[in-house]
Amino acid sequence: xxxxxxxxxxxxxxxxxxxxxxxxxxxxxxxxxxxxxxxxxxxxxxxxxxxxxxxxxxxxxxxxxxxxxxxxxxxxxxxxxxxxxxxxxxxxxxxxxxxxxxxxxxxxxxxxxxxxxxxxxxxxxxxxxxxxxxxxxxxxxxxxxxxxxxxxxxxxxxxxxxxxxxxxxxxxxxxxxxxxxxxxxxxxxxxxxxxxxxxxxxxxxxxxxxxxxxxxxxxxxxxxxxxxxxxxxxxxxxxxxxxxxxxxxxxxxxxxxxxxxxxxxxxxxxxxxxxxxxxxxxxxxxxxxxxxxxxxxxxxxxxxxxxxxxxxxxxxxxxxxxxxxxxxxxxxxxxxxxxxxxxxxxxxxxxxxxxxxxxxxxxxxxxxxxxxxxxx
Amino acid sequence: xxxxxxxxxxxxxxxxxxxxxxxxxxxxxxxxxxxxxxxxxxxxxxxxxxxxxxxxxxxxxxxxxxxxxxxxxxxxxxxxxxxxxxxxxxxxxxxxxxxxxxxxxxxxxxxxxxxxxxxxxxxxxxxxxxxxxxxxxxxxxxxxxxxxxxxxxxxxxxxxxxxxxxxxxxxxxxxxxxxxxxxxxxxxxxxxxxxxxxxxxxxxxxxxxxxxxxxxxxxxxxxxxxxxxxxxxxxxxxxxxxxxxxxxxxxxxxxxxxxxxxxxxxxxxxxxxxxxxxxxxxxxxxxxxxxxxxxxxxxxxxxxxxxxx
Numbered sequence: 001x002x003x004x005x006x007x008x009x010x011x012x013x014x015x016x017x018x019x020x021x022x023x024x025x026x027x028x029x030x031x032x033x034x035x036x037x038x039x040x041x042x043x044x045x046x047x048x049x050x051x052x053x054x055x056x057x058x059x060x061x062x063x064x065x066x067x068x069x070x071x072x073x074x075x076x077x078x079x080x081x082x083x084x085x086x087x088x089x090x091x092x093x094x095x096x097x098x099x100x101x102x103x104x105x106x107x108x109x110x111x112x113x114x115x116x117x118x119x120x121x122x123x124x125x126x127x128x129x130x131x132x133x134x135x136x137x138x139x140x141x142x143x144x145x146x147x148x149x150x151x152x153x154x155x156x157x158x159x160x161x162x163x164x165x166x167x168x169x170x171x172x173x174x175x176x177x178x179x180x181x182x183x184x185x186x187x188x189x190x191x192x193x194x195x196x197x198x199x200x201x202x203x204x205x206x207x208x209x210x211x212x213x214x215x216x217x218x219x220x221x222x223x224x225x226x227x228x229x230x231x232x233x234x235x236x237x238x239x240x241x242x243x244x245x246x247x248x249x250x251x252x253x254x255x256x257x258x259x260x261x262x263x264x265x266x267x268x269x270x271x272x273x274x275x276x277x278x279x280x281x282x283x284x285x286x287x288x289x290x291x292x293x294x295x296x297x298x299x300x301x302x303x304x305x306x307x308x309x310x311x312x313x314x315x316x317x318x319x320x321x322x323x324x325x326x327x328x329x330x331x332x333x334x335x336x337x338x339x340x341x342x343x344x345x346x347x348x349x350x351x352x353x354x355x356x357x358x359x360x361x362x363x364x365x366x367x368x369x370x371x372x373x374x375x376x
Numbered sequence: 377x378x379x380x381x382x383x384x385x386x387x388x389x390x391x392x393x394x395x396x397x398x399x400x401x402x403x404x405x406x407x408x409x410x411x412x413x414x415x416x417x418x419x420x421x422x423x424x425x426x427x428x429x430x431x432x433x434x435x436x437x438x439x440x441x442x443x444x445x446x447x448x449x450x451x452x453x454x455x456x457x458x459x460x461x462x463x464x465x466x467x468x469x470x471x472x473x474x475x476x477x478x479x480x481x482x483x484x485x486x487x488x489x490x491x492x493x494x495x496x497x498x499x500x501x502x503x504x505x506x507x508x509x510x511x512x513x514x515x516x517x518x519x520x521x522x523x524x525x526x527x528x529x530x531x532x533x534x535x536x537x538x539x540x541x542x543x544x545x546x547x548x549x550x551x552x553x554x555x556x557x558x559x560x561x562x563x564x565x566x567x568x569x570x571x572x573x574x575x576x577x578x579x580x581x582x583x584x585x586x587x588x589x590x591x592x593x594x595x596x597x598x599x600x601x602x603x604x605x606x607x608x609x610x611x612x613x614x615x616x617x618x619x620x621x622x623x624x625x626x627x628x629x630x631x632x633x634x635x636x637x638x639x640x641x642x643x644x645x646x647x648x649x650x651x652x653x654x655x656x657x658x659x660x661x662x663x664x665x666x667x668x669x670x671x672x673x674x675x676x677x678x679x680x681x682x683x684x685x
Contacts, residue, residue, distance in 0.1 A: 015474055016469050210468065220454045
């Protein structure tokens with residue numbers, strides 16, 4: 001099936017890769033290592049937030065309310081204060097991130113059937129963690145109020161005052177809201193982009209640098225055969241790296257693929273084709289491995305990290321930056337990956353993504369083979 | 377073989393923008409001959425070779441290699457030639473055997489033929505028992521012979537060798553030329569460029585290129601006979617450059633040039649010249665250790681040809 005001239009190139013590439021332990025390590029081990037690093041370090045989960053409580057009421061009702069925070073795993077009571085002025089120092093030194101001030105009239109107002117107010121102070125230095133913490137506090141206050149209302153209605157024997165809105169949020173796809181689940185698909189894209197582009201760019205530039213390309217050029221090998229022979233080994237290795245990442249993320253982060261493996265494989269192949277095309281394109285421009293390496297890093301690492309939605313949500317970016325993200329292939333790949341891995345969606349939901357990846361692959365492979373033809 | 381010549385070049389021209397790299401080149405190469413292609417760096421040798429290997433198309437004019445047109449049948453040309461450059465384009469991180477099997481595969485050799493040819497190449501390069509060594513561990517001479525082996529693995533009838541002996545020790549250079557002669561005896565046409573003019577003496581035919589044009593062509597003997605009519609004297613003296621300067625000003629010295637620590641002077645009348653030179657140099661306080669008449673080398677021929685222009 002394989003053209004007789006592609007086979008020797010594929011065999012040769014595999015031999016060279018197997019002899020170059022460092023490259024092989026970069027291709028197979030680094031992805032898993034990065035996954036572990038990113039998976040544990042890049043954690044947006046808000047948990048065990050250090051909390052200070054200043055209970056000025058010192059009643060049963062106020063104690064009960066403060067206790068409700070301690071029963072959750074989200075907060076960690078670090079300090080009980082008698083003077084609200086102490087909060088300033090504690091928060092400034094980052095010893096607490098949330099402080100709860102219960103006013104002296106808390107229980108009095110509740111018993112009187114009136115609304116009671118508590119003050120919540122949040123360290124907003126880390127905006128996203130602060131927002132999450134505020135959400136938690138709000139939910140707990142709500143929960144506590146409804147308990148009080150139910151108890152009150154039971155005591156009076158009157159039918160309960162219906163709560164205006166019964167608020168029962170439910171999170172889909174990632175119910176525990178674990179950031180690892182959100183990050184794993186992004187990491188696959190990030191890692192594949194970097195390794196695929198760098199490895200192909202280097203493999204061609206190495207031949208230019210060492211002059212072996214000359215011997216290829218005078219042989220009857222056609223550019224297409226050279227490109228296929230060069231990319232097939234790296235596609236196989238990148239797919240192996242993807243499998244390793246998925247396995248590691250299943251074992252460590254409990255991320256299981258919900259959708260079809262075939263679709264996952266297909267989309268990954270499409271993305272890889274574009275990435276390899278980009279690597280080849282770089283190799284036609286760069287003359288030394290060093291230059292190729294830097295160029296590859298520049299065009300893959302930053303855009304994929306910053307502009308793909310891997311870590312930073314695209315909708316929060318300024319409009320001009322959002323416009324730029326439309327030409328970052330990883331953006332489309334990530335949407336597709338998250339869809340397949342977390343949501344289990346089928347191809348019908350991912351047409352746009354697949355189409356863009358296809359166009360990107362066609363563009364990079366087309367331009368690079370046209371440029372290679374000039375060299376060959 | 378239907379073509380009577382291995383290579384036929386007719387009015388071959390290549391321009392890059394306004395620069396003419398190869399200018400109206402015409403020559404023929406007979407089957408099985410060793411054809412030396414000489415010229416200074418930038419004379420257009422590389423461009424001409426790239427056209428003959430069907431890597432570049434010509435701006436005008438044509439050439440046929442092994443009977444195929446370089447512009448219209450590049451694939452056929454590529455499949456029938458072997459090529460080796462001074463950089464010994466082998467994969468340093470592959471073993472001797474792996475390099476041979478790669479190049480064999482690229483030229484579409486069957487397994488049986490590949491085994492046979494690889495055995496031949498290993499024997500030829502003197503690498504028996506070292507098939508499993510990495511190429512980077514081989515010394516220059518062996519690498520060069522292995523590169524030649526890879527280039528002729530598919531038994532091409534024509535081999536292009538682009539400065540094959542650059543950077544190799546003299547002994548290896550001689551052994552390499554023995555291999556070239558053996559190929560030629562087997563009927564392979566060898567098209568070779570070199571910097572070393574002593575190597576050019578081993579060629580059956582040589583052509584000299586200057587600024588993209590052919591300025592001389594023929595066998596080494598014919599070239600010497602045709603271009604060197606006046607005797608050449610070798611002068612060994614002090615302060616060679618100063619002496620060269622003095623002699624060049626005199627009308628009775630036709631051509632003067634420095635050869636290592638000596639001067640070569642082409643003169644119309646040997647006896648007369650000896651007297652004149654001795655007097656002139658003595659007047660300027662330059663001591664002469666000897667003046668001898670020598671057999672002209674190709675180098676003398678080329679200096680003569682290039683100075684004439």
